[in-house]
Amino acid sequence: MGNSNACCVAPQGQRGKKKDRSDVYAPEPEVPKEESSANLQHISDREVAEDHEEDPSNHPRASTIFLMKSTAPNGKVLELTSHHRSDGLLVHHSSKKRNNHHINHESPNNLNKKFSSCSTIYIDDSTVSQPNLKNTLKCVALAIYYHIKNRDKEGICKTLDIFDEKFHPLTKDSVPDNYDSIEPEHRHIYRFIRTLFSAAQLTAECAIITLVYLERLLTYAEIDIAPCNWKRIVLGAILLASKVWDDQAVWNVDYCQILRDITVEDMNALERQFLELLQFNINVPSSVYAKYYFDLRSLADANDLIFPVEQLSKERAQRLEATSRACEEKMKEGNKPELKRTVSAENMSPRLSRVVLS
Template structure:
């Protein structure tokens, strides 16, 4: 795949852009939810007692995150990522290089040979996301924007999130979401203080290629945010998880859309440079450049 050159997308099915399109994570969770409910019914038949799904117990954690809303929102977002990985369309296969943990390891530890075969547990995903959010002091709203960017990447780039790339995809989504949403700027070098073995150059390249694969569309309409909020709440209810975060207020919705526009201006120069660089490739391939910001 060549960054900066993309086939025409069927945007009618892109949930990260359109409020009426169903989120991918919720649809991927449905089979598991039905199986759990069936199992509950069988186990409880004739007992007169209600048993709960064990899914929530995997998240039990004695540590306290700074905000209760943040803790439970991260649990739900981690569960959404888990379903993306577990119910992905392909098994293994080629990875986009910048997200490949074998080629770009996050630690100095040796990457196992089967690094792209073993699905992570929900608790592992939660701990990874929680560590970044806690150390960078990010908000619960930022976690939802992270999920929007993650699903947008998977749709635009037509890739799956899998055991060998999930950490770097999630990191890239968090990196971008933290710059779009949070008032307190988090620089790439700050993440290098959290992930001690990663370089600033690697972080910069991860951000650049993530943006290219998003076609520089970092706009998050409040209607799309609201859809992800309610679908995460549905996911939490299906898995007996708390989800206390309130929907966006009018003020926060206006802030989200205003910041999205400001960040779009910030990336215009980079977008123009990428378009100029890829122009000759476009002429050869016949592919059409899709506008960066969708109305």
């Protein structure tokens, strides 16, 4: 018990200095990790460059360029003049004056509109999932028309040689000297797009994607769509949209059969440079697609485009409901064969046999 070397006696020695709390809780310096192929960021997760943060073709909340081009400084949507309208494309406003003061301030097209009520619903055959092809092509042509008409005309037109018809003509006919100053009308743009879509059998969704790619090109490449280059820009956008969106993609040689004076090498060069200018960003989110669809509808309504409506019947409502994904899942579940449930002997209820009384 009195031994000084007992284990209960603390050994004599110099006590260490008390550690500072700041040293204890100081974070360790981070060692930069080398990036390998395992932890590389996916291309779809990378941040968009600051120059393209407000690009309407990538962000659903950014306003579309064609809708801003078609809007006057006072906030009202511009309308086509009478000489730019054509029969079958846009509704003509009547020039006759009416005696009624209220009717005089109403558009003739608004007088023919059918409004829905609690008992009757009027709806057209164009939906965001299945747009009407003819009406969609009219709207896209109208959007391109406003792009060309309301472009910046003060400075020099910003374009590239691959899109200029003087360097890459679409026909063998000689290009006029004033080709870069003749602005196309709405019907000319519509007929050019309709010819390509009809011959290639493209869908209405492809037309909306074409407009998305067109505005993305103008934003990324910082060029203008003008009378000298609008045909080749639209052709490149349609070519790319048909390959990305359509299940049965159209080959470049097929477009050479539609435009017989163009070569396959020219189409390949157009597609390659179009992709490079887009920085190979061909992704179109569903929210961006829906935004472009509804903005096209707003543009069509402001310019009195014809959208024929019909009364919603029971058969048509069932057909519209069947196109929704939720209803398709319900139909799949309803078509599954029902499993027969087994009954145990304890829960079996007595059954009476039927007897025929004579």
